[in-house]
Amino acid sequence: MIDSHCHLDLDPFKQDWEAVLHRAKKEGLTRLLIPGTHPRNLPWQRNIFLAASSCLPVDLALGVHPYFITQDLQPSDIVRFLEAAFSCDEVNPVAIGEIGLDGHIDTPMKRQKDCLNVQIQFAQERQLPIILHHRKTHHLLFEALKETQFEGGGVIHAFSGSKEVAQAYIDKGFYLGFGGTITYARGAKTKETLAYVFEKHPERILIETDAPDMPMQGRQGERNSPEYLGEVISSIAKQTGATKEAIDKLSSDNYYKCFGLSAKSL
Ligand SMILES: [Zn+2]
Numbered sequence: 001m002i003d004s005h006c007h008l009d010l011d012p013f014k015q016d017w018e019a020v021l022h023r024a025k026k027e028g029l030t031r032l033l034i035p036g037t038h039p040r041n042l043p044w045q046r047n048i049f050l051a052a053s054s055c056l057p058v059d060l061a062l063g064v065h066p067y068f069i070t071q072d073l074q075p076s077d078i079v080r081f082l083e084a085a086f087s088c089d090e091v092n093p094v095a096i097g098e099i100g101l102d103g104h105i106d107t108p109m110k111r112q113k114d115c116l117n118v119q120i121q122f123a124q125e126r127q128l129p130i131i132l133h134h135r136k137t138h139h140l141l142f143e144a145l146k147e148t149q150f151e152g153g154g155v156i157h158a159f160s161g162s163k164e165v166a167q168a169y170i171d172k173g174f175y176l177g178f179g180g181t182i183t184y185a186r187g188a189k190t191k192e193t194l195a196y197v198f199e200k201h202p203e204r205i206l207i208e209t210d211a212p213d214m215p216m217q218g219r220q221g222e223r224n225s226p227e228y229l230g231e232v233i234s235s236i237a238k239q240t241g242a243t244k245e246a247i248d249k250l251s252s253d254n255y256y257k258c259f260g261l262s263a264k265s266l
Pocket of ligand 1: 005035098
């Protein structure tokens with residue numbers, strides 16, 4: 001199974017990420033993607049990427065997450081950071097992300113949007129997919145995709161929303177990342193959407209933990225971890241009537257297609 005979104009480079013994993021990876025591998029994890037959050041985390045991402053590939057294949061994405069768009073970070077700084085990171089050939093990012101718009105933070109939406117658009121344009125120029133973060137911002141993300149005329153697809157990470165919203169992203173070439181939310185009884189709308197996507201567009205389903213955030217049901221207050229990805233698979237299997245093996249295979253195949261990878265590439 002492949003964790004398509006896991007922040008193993010963040011502080012909660014700083015002491016024991018290697019042990020976490022080994023345990024996750026025992027649980028059946030075969031690969032994971034570490035999205036970018038902030039320029040200062042790139043060295044950590046790179047360390048894990050280089051060290052972990054002996055244990056598990058790790059893919060990297062680069063980008064600046066809306067949480068880290070501070071007053072002193074200009075859109076031009078972000079572009080400079082991305083250009084510098086891409087010019088070193090030690091890492092080979094598979095996507096631009098995690099980027100997006102968050103409706104629950106104080107950073108003005110105009111500024112978030114300016115920083116998002118330059119990163120989408122960067123992805124467009126490099127012909128890379130994007131990893132999008134949303135929170136009460138689907139309408140604004142569609143606006144940004146339109147403004148930038150982005151056609152490269154990618155994934156809407158931690159998808160929650162209606163069937164109509166899901167379909168609109170699918171029509172634009174996106175995959176949908178399902179994680180902890182669907183393990184909770186209260187995620188009724190997203191579960192309904194999952195059932196719809198599973199029936200109509202199973203080729204667009206990805207799975208993720210978003211660790212250390214988004215703990216699964218029964219683990220509230222704990223650090224989330226790629227070790228628990230199997231709980232997302234079990235939950236999808238239970239809700240769709242498919243076997244866990246089928247969900248594992250489906251989501252892994254989809255992952256390779258989404259990021260233009262072949263199963264063997266490290
Ligand atoms: Zn994330």
